[in-house]
Amino acid sequence: MEVLSLLSDGIWLSLQPLNLALIVIGVTVGLFIGAMPGLGSVNGVAILLPITFLVPPASAIIFLAAIYYGAMYGGAISSITLGIPGASTAVATTFDGRPMALKGRASLALTTAAVASFVGGTVATVFFTLFAPILATTALSFGPPEIFALMLLAFATFVGLGGDDIPKTIFSICLGLTLAAVGFDTISGAPRLVLFDIEGFMRGIGFIVLAIGVYGIGEMLWTIEQTRGEITTTNPKMTVKGMVADTKEATKAGWRGTMIGSFLGFFVGILPAAGATPGSLMSYGVAKMMSKKPEEFGNGCVDGVAAPEAANNSASTGAMLPMLTLGIPGSPTTAILLGGMVIWGLVPGPRLFVQETEFVWGLIGSFYVSNVAALVINLAFIPVFIWMLRMPFTVLAPLIFVLSIIGCYAASRSMHDLWLILIFGGAAFVMRKFDYPLAPAVLAIVLGPIAEPTLRQSLLLSSGDPMIFLTRPIAGPITVIAIILILLPGLKYLRRKRSV
Template sequence: MDNLLLMMAPLFSSKLLLVLFFGTLFGLILGVLPGLGPTTGGALILPFTMTLDPLSAIVLLTSIYCAGTYGGAITAILINTPGTPAAAATCLDGYPLAQKGEAGRALGMATVSSTVGGIFSVIILVFFAPLLAKLAYEFGQPEYFALAIFGLTMLASIGEGSPIKNLIAGAFGILISTIGKDFMTSIDRFTYGINELSEGIGFIPVVVGLFAISEMLTQSTLLDQVFKRVALKAVKLPSLKDYKLTWKTILRSSGIGSFIGVLPAEGGTVASLIGYSEAKRFSKKPEEFGKGSIEGIAGAEAANNAATGGAMVPTLALGIPGSATTAVILTGLIIHGVRPGPDLFREQPEFLYGIFGAMLIANILFFIFGFFGAKIFARITLVPNKILWPMIFAVSVCGTYSLSQSIIDVWIMLLFGVIGFFMRRYGFSVVPVIIGLILGELVEGTLRQSLVIFDGNWLMFLTRPIALTFFILSLIALAFPLLRSKKKKKYYD
């Protein structure tokens, strides 16, 4: 009961309500604009959060996360271009349905299923995060090491793209995390005499570079691209027939999305793809998928929004990001002096339940904004790239500079922009780099401290049941793509 009251706290604070309002609005705009999204937006807004108290700052970031994930559906349905990668599966049926003159119905279903998925995942978050945090009290350094390794191997199992490319990108992220002072010996590593690198490479320059600047370079190659826009009169609430057809799909995808979100390093994109394919598998009319199936939209959208709450579970309970955007939120927590983990649940329940409540309200707010304003938000895509991207560049540069007032950070951002562009061009996802960068420090720190505890005996890891479980799960995660490809081959043979 006390926790429920704590969750309602944002409703009684005009400041938090205002933050939620602007966060949701900003998140929707970011989600609608192809190439931008909650991860880039969160990274760009991070410097601005320094003017806010920790709760308002994290409420702002989480509302951007929730609304941005939904916003991608608007462009996916109306212009066949996912505003965010998590909305890619929505294009498959959203756009064909819109072409049939039912854009309002498609958007209505996307809005309802996103809201249900989002609220479902917040409920999961409220019940599951404290349980995981309780379990985390049993964790020592070896268990955290094994968990971080599990998070990294998950990149291979169900991440986007090629498993090996994802692992290489993750390893690259870990390599970047080793730049700077060795935390045990204080000796500079890979700094090549550049003093500014002694403190290591900041998370924000890498995120802004890999997402915003690399996208700017990508947009520079797509200038002759013409979007075909489908007209939208108004968003329509789903009919009773549509509800009857999709309620099972929405609930199933909400469950799938929440589960995928909880897994370390996996996010909305994977959730929506699995949610979509499961919707097709269970559908009575699978032949309609890809041609404008309302179940396809419901399956993808409920799953990607359900992943938001799920991804917050390991982020808050363990300090391990559940997705790329939660990695940004994790950075936000750290720069505001909040240390995620089990102690946070014991010491600052009002802070945590404030976030849970804010996420719940954000899901309701984006429903209202989406329902009444989708037509206006869709018009944002009319801002030409030749005007939009130079402006984003100016904000990226100033935002990156502002965190540590270092021009070197800006150059690092540009360098990672170029690296990110070529990674994408050759089929590497940039998300594993971010996960590797975040987990790298944890992997190295916990490994070295564990080895000190074990007196250098590696085999001692296997005497810890929780660590051993994570290692076995890591092996399964690594073997999973191999098994999956063999199963696929057998299926096609």
């Protein structure tokens, strides 16, 4: 009963005129920040952090958390309408969201993303409210072996994303891991794979550069080649009755993916250094494996949009948990929020719940209010996003190209990266012509920088003994499941070859 009393006080605090206004503004700003390729929640929160010094600390964290929530919703917009992930958290949404838009079902895709995001955020907030101390302690028991086992499981879940051609899928994964290794070695500090000693490669290859190149430039080239230069446009219809029907269909057809993303995303999100991206990728892979019609994934499946969108919103709430209870940020965005809390004179940790009760429960209460506000604002703006798809592709293609260039340059301020997105766009077009899957390569470059250091740290802990991944009580079962999932497509492939 005490928790309910504190929660009601927190919700009442978040409904105060100042805080409610900040939630609405924060969610709206975050929505458009998330939709802009190259920005994302990290940049949005970092840019707007100085503004929060004009308001009390509780209002400041509510405002920044609302931006975080809005950006998680917004990442799906550019993924669906333009085929360009606004951030790494929305890359899995592109796989089915963009095909749905091309089939004239962008309204259903955007509605599915909004509903799944709302459910994922709500489920995660309820878990946060009820089990914060217990879950924080569990997350703290995850060391490098457990994190690597989880990354291995993530790789296992998307081995099947490339279809039935296992060799091409493995090649795509290896290509992504190779690109992820470019730059300085995280342990020895030595430069690796620096082509012709070009200085730009010293910084490594960022995900935004690869994603915009592959899904922005590459997708544009592929569409131009498919249409042979003809003027094309999708003609999505948008009515109030249609939106109600889309909401019903999104709920009915996407419930399985929504539930998978809501639960899996939260538990991945609470792990330090994991964040929403691995959660969304794993949720997509698990949803595909558990689907009765896995062949529909990648061709415009509702579950394929619901799973990653529920997961990235659930994980964004989960990432707040270790930040507040342990002082350990669960994602890059929460690291910035942690810095803000320190500046405001607040010390994250277990005592924060006792010493700053109003602050903590005001923040938790704002999660519920921000979720509702984000759902309403997102649905209200869907007609605007649909309008973009009514433009002829002869207008949309230059727009995609310009947004890709601006998004890349805004993120890195480097001409080197601009040349790279053009190269990756051309390479993605060629790979697609030869039926090589692109998704595994993009996902590998996201997870590679997390998997490699945890693998090497684990082997240093065990003096080079790989059995550490099987003998530890948490890492062992996760590793065994991952190995089974990795071998499963190969066994199916061999069985099919024998039966022919």
